Amino acid sequence: MYLDKQMKVIYGMIATGVVVLLLVTGSLAYHFGKQTAPKATSQVTNQTKKELLKPAEVKTFLKAYTTKKKDGDNRRDYRPYMTPEMYQEEVAKEKEPDRKQFGAFMVDYKYQGSDIYLNPDKPEVLVKVDYTLTYLRKPDQYEDAQKGIKNTLQLKLTYTKKGNSYLIDRMEPVILDDVTTQSNQETPEIARMP
Structure with missing residues (x-):
């Protein structure tokens, strides 16, 4: 019984660690993806505006x-x-x-x-x-x-x-x-x- 409680705690800790790891990884990916996307878009827009004849x-x-x-x-x-x-x-x-x-x-x-x-x-x-x-x-x-x-x-x-x-x-x-x-x-x- 003692081993069952320890296994449940270990599995719980592993599951919590995996969830926390996924959340951290997801938020970092979202944060860095969000920062680079608008910069690339604005650079393309600015280059296009500069290159066109007016x-x-x-x-x-x-x-x-x-x-x-x-x-x-x-x-x-x-x-x-x-x-x-x-x-x-x-x-x-x-x-x-x-x-x-x-x-x-x-x-x-x-x-x-x-x-x-x-x-x-x-x-x-x-x-x-x-x-x-x-x-x-x-x-x-x-x-x-x-x-x-x-x-x-x-x-x-x-x-x-x-x-x-x-x-x-x-x-x-x-x-x-x-x-x-x-x-x-x-x-x-x-x-x-x-």
């Missing part, structure tokens, strides 16, 4: 790019948004003979608004920029000038990451079709499979 940054570039007195006057304004190679390419375009000839007649470019479409998978942006300009009949003579002529510029901007910021590495003209125009057209009926 529409406000694209809009700031578009304003700098399309607002100018005449061709070349705004180079210092848009230069910080481009890679050195893209900037040199843009300066070379401004110096082309045809552009110089017509540039003397087109002045007072002013940004009016833009539609910005960000690619969520790549650092690419499609933009549609509305701006106005003044057309001179003779260079440097504002008499009889046509003011407020509306124009639209449609571009694909490809960015590259340099340090902590994104810079435009390539600018290509594109044609953005209006989806509502296409959806109003009749669509052919699709034949059903037998």
